[in-house]
Amino acid sequence: MMSSMQQDNQKKRDVFKVPASEIRQRTLNIQKELQQNNIDGFFILQRVDLFYFSGTAQNGFLYIPAEGEPVLFIRQYFPRARAESSLNTIIEIKSIKEIPALLNDIYGRIPGVLGFELDILPVNDFYFYRSLIQARDNVDGSPLILKSRMIKSQWEIRQMEKTAELTRQTFSYMQTIIQPGLSEMEFAGMAEIYARKLGHGGQIRTRHYQTEGYPWHVLSGKNSARIGLLDAVASGEGTSAAFPVGAGTKKLKRNEPIMVDMALVLNGYHLDETRMFAIDKMPQKAKDAAQAVIEIHNAVLDKAKPGIALGELFEYSVRTAESKGLATPYLGAPGHKVTFIGHGIGLEIVEPAFIAKNRKEPLEAGMTFALEPKMVFENEFAAGVESVFAVTETGSRLITKIPVEIFIC
Template sequence: MSDLEPNVVVPRSELESRWAKCRRFLPEVAPQAGGMLCFSRLQIYYLSGSFVNGAVWLPLEGEPVLFVRKSFDRARIESTIKNIVRFKSFKELAPLARESGQPLTEVMGAETAGLTWQLGEMLTSRMPEFKFVPGDKVLALSRAVKSEWELEIMREVGHLHNTALAEVLPELLEIGMSELEMAKYLWNVFFELGHEGHMRMQSFGEEIFLGHVSAGDSGVYPSSFNGPLGLRGVHPVSPYMGSGDKFWDAGAPLSVDCGFVMEGYHTDKTQLYWSGAKSSIPKEVLDAQLFCQDMQALAAENLKPGTLVSDVYAKVMAEAEKQGYMEGFMGIGECKVPFIGHGIGLTVDGFPPIAKGFDLPIEEGMVFALEPKQGIPGVGMVGVENTFEVKAYGAESITGNDFDIICIE
């Protein structure tokens, strides 16, 4: 296998910085733990640079151990971890770690979301001498603060995302198209610009495929997806993209809320279009759109290092109530969501959400998707979403800076 070369190698310095972040947060989350044991392929990639089936042992000190079921050869090609070993059963982890010079500790932080209940019970039955404590927050906090290496990728993703939705797609849209037809056009645009196709969600059981393409009242159609924008989707069993039976009529909004991913990193953006001249947009729609843009600006200017995430949410919600927009803000009825944005990176729904109760200090290098939206019964959903990088002075959009409605005549 020595003659095979990887497409990309995550730099060793980048991996070491990730390990250091996890080691920074582990004593805060699980002070009794001597290291972290991770199982999901995405977390394995984050800590090793290779998307393989197995586990990673990250001790508080020293070189991690990458345990691999499949593929050992792929891991050896892609990962710069020095301890890469094959395994078949969880009962092999302890002796293999000991042989690698990094024995497992009596108490370990475990990525509990990385195993099903069935596999979790199997793990504890195969390793009864060890105690596992939840360590998922360690990984969430570590991934929330992006390195310059990650930020460079995300800035390019954001630039291409904006190019697709604000520059290329408007030239292809026509009044009377179905949601599904418009979604197919968008897929072509995305792939031409380098979208990798496969987007990831962190929340267990949550799925995503391209995103939402919602014409008219599809924007307020009940959605099982954890977001404010509704959609009919392709079919009840595949409630994604858009319906082939729903058409974009004249004098109606079109909300396109789609993610873009390259090199594993996502940005999120919603662009609102209108079928007709700007003069044909009702005042109710224009006012609601401007309100959402103002809420995005308010949140962005408050996303400063040291500010609590929950405080940003409180300020936006207080302003929405003051301006009389609470009814329909962030969804209608049971579809209203209790957040106005979320972290983003290797998954679309990254940590932390901008919501009540998340009293986490914001740090420079965090990246958030801000998505203030307003549902209007009988019309649809208006609003914006863009991805923002936290700087010392506040947050800066990496998915474009023109947030107005794009009119298609």
Template sequence: MKKVPFNELQKRMDCFRAQMKVSNPDWKIAVVFSKINLYYFTGTMQEGMLMIPRNDEAVFWVRRSYERAQDESLFPTIKPMQSFRDAAQYMRKLPDTVYLETEIVPLALYQRFQKYFPFQEVKSVDRQISAVRAVKSAYELSLMEQAGSIHKKVLEDRVPEILVEGMSEAELATRIFSIMVEEGHHGVARFGMFDTEIVLGHICFGESSIYPTYFNGPGGNYGMHPAVPLLGSRERKLRKGDLVFIDIGCGVDGYHTDKTMTYMFGTPLPKEVVDTHYKCVEIQNSIAGMLKPDEIPAHIYKTVMNEIDTDFLKNFMGMGNRAVKFLGHGIGLFIDEQPVIAEGFIQPLQEGMAFALEPKKGIESIGMVGVENTFLVTRDGGRCITGDHPGLIPVY
């Protein structure tokens, strides 16, 4: 069984306490409920709560499964509970102000917790945890590099071998999923966006890649059904002349990379489509060159957007009024993490951060062209870990 090393868990807790000391000097206690953050701090993804006092030992109270938590985690203090009542018997009265994941914790859970642990005020700890998670350790980056290697192999080498005229988007999606798991993918693509379900990502033929979707990204897809707008359509079949657009996540031991690859199936696409695609590749490379320590994400966004011709901005990063207001996003335990290459993100970049850069442009009746790869921040600029193929792979 692979376990998150003890020194890794200890370092994360130390970094969190330091972050809280800077951002909220008067903090007394934080309580973590979400499974992803619980995994980050304890190395196991069980149902429970992690109580982090400022000046005392952090305790992971586990409802289910305490036995599995003991098996999987090197976290020093794990205790069982059947309900909050059990934990409350061993805890002193909480401070008046408690820091919680207000972006995640539902009201009913909050009310149950407060019933047994009365306090006066709640403040958010989401930003502080995000800031700590944004800077990856060598251990975390090694897992992302493994995910990137799988991503490269599957999308650049394996997919061209399985594209067959007449196959549906759904059929291609299931083939890709099977291959990815075979290669080492952990089997899920996790997002932090509220109430967002994803199996792999967007697997699209032609116009499907610009179909409207609730997903906060430049692309789209038909999906299986209005009740399940995911994966791919059973009805949309691959035809000669189609642009194939695949935007999917890949992960190893919880840590993700994000990559988009495009293919020309059967016949080449028109020159103006190809030129538009390669302009997006140039934009990706320009952004990557600025992924250096101390650079400001908002400045990168403004610099790049100001250099793009007005005509090119039409349908850039999404069709019509569906264009998103970012060029890339942090990535790790979630595919969509902070910081974001967008306005408003003014904290300097640091080594250890990772970004998915995804400049894309929709073309009516053709689909979404462009590229996406995952990069690590280095002193020499972004280092790509998901392959360097520019896309539009010909499959004739």
């Protein structure tokens, strides 16, 4: 039997850490983008971007020059940042106001053209940092970060596979606990606790301030057809007018379709998956619809190869739905249809690229998507499926480990 200290040591060895080689490659990738865009350096603030490029999410600021070594300034807590990040230069600071002088000391100058994450940085914060650092020009570097993050390394895909195993077990557990009388919120909560025991990180991360991430998008019966604020086929009931999305207080019933759309996260990497559930029996119309979206999902996956335009995959899914006579419910109630069937996924639950209408960009190896063809029969129910897949050199491969089928429990 291990002593408590031995167990602690064992645990330490297993601690998740972003490898130094990953950080080096990510740095090189963004530096290439900086050079091509004539940006002298990037001042990275947002926690997820900071974690991506440094390996730590402690309170700090990362400066990546177009050439040379990045420097990580840590306000709090230095020992944790030091343990988590493989970067060579990590400097403890008391105040952000020390940074301009430090940049001058380290690089011999303040960058001329400085990149910021202007897609998420609030105006007041930007004004503050701009006047603090006093670069000649301040530009939006966020597309370069998102472009870098869009292509996942093999190591990142392995992280997502670990999350996929966690979500597989969680969906499997949900099949054993689902029962009439549980509210949507309660059922989702039971699944979440189970997932937390397996390492689920809790917080679902989103990038834009208007997007709220949560792991309890369980919509049952008519609730699954409820339109709402989300750019999704259905928003659900939610818990009040203050938070009118996702699971609500409705209790699950026998013989109704239940759409379980669950996002979970492990070591920062998300999965986002949907399966149709029913207790005892799913009405035939819902079952047919659930089967149809699975067929569309599989057809799209077959076509998802490097080089095909994202918009073409989207259109193909629409044509497939039309060929099944499902143009009306496909992608949402008329007047409220979404114009995408897939979104990139990784350290944030929604990130580029998008399998969406009119997108000309091609699929590239290393992209990871949550593919979610869904449909809504107005005032009746929704049917959908969602899996995460990775684009490979020759095609694509499911990361999701949950069987792509309907769960009758």
